Amino acid sequence: MDRRNAGFADKVGRGLTTGILFALSKWKLIMVGYAFVAIVGGVYG
Incomplete structure (x- = not known):
């Protein structure tokens, strides 16, 4: 379980x-x- 958690954390x-x-x-x-x-939104908006 510890190994799996360590691998997960590493990923x-x-x-x-x-x-x-x-x-x-x-x-x-x-x-x-x-x-x-x-800028475009400000000019044309």
């Missing part, structure tokens, strides 16, 4: 780390896209 930890690294590598693109949508 979750790795998934979380991968997700965070992915988000950090994409955050500039996300921010530019968000700003573009906000």
Whole structure:
């Protein structure tokens, strides 16, 4: 049971780390896209 929990925690930890690294590598693109949508929405909305 302890081994299974450790494996589960390891998987979750790795998934979380991968997700965070992915988000950090994409955050500039996300921010530019968000700003573009906000500006277009403000002009045409």
